[in-house]
Amino acid sequence: MLNLALPPQLVNLVARLPAAPPSLAFSAAANRLLWPALKTLDWQALVGRRYAIRVKDLGLSLRFTVTQNGFKPDDGAPNLTISATARDFLLLLARREDPDTLFFSRRLVSEGDTELGLIVKNLLDALDPESVLRQLPAPLARAAQRWMVSLQP
Secondary structure, three states, X not given: OOOOOOOHHHHHHHHXXXXXXXXXXXXXXXXHHOHHHHOOXXXXXXXXXXXXXEEXXXXXXXXXXXXXOEEEEOOOOOOEEEEEOHHHHHHHHOOOOOHHHHXXXXXXXXXXXXXXXXXXXXXXXXXXXXXXXXXXXXXXXXXXXXXXXXXXO
């Protein structure tokens, strides 16, 4: 089983960091990995809305918006906040855990616009993980595939 327990001192440090640098890094990664695949779907409902992803056990908050050109950091009040532990987010990413199961077991929390939350969930479900991984250089894509297969719920 994947254990992501970090030293409390590191978690305290991460929790004190301003949201802008991690949000910028997340937006850049999402534009590289998710945006090409997302553009093939009906993503217009996401535009202009503000989002926050909270990684509870790391004290990390990623804040962004979706524009016509992709993801962009944003520090405004989010329309939708999704919270979970790092492990649960990784299990979702690897498709080793179902978002509904995590939601009903209260391991995944959605706050704010529930209709927007369902739109986001459906879009993420429609993404093909292989098309996302193709955005990585081949050695990284192979390593990510092996890692995702090794995750246990």
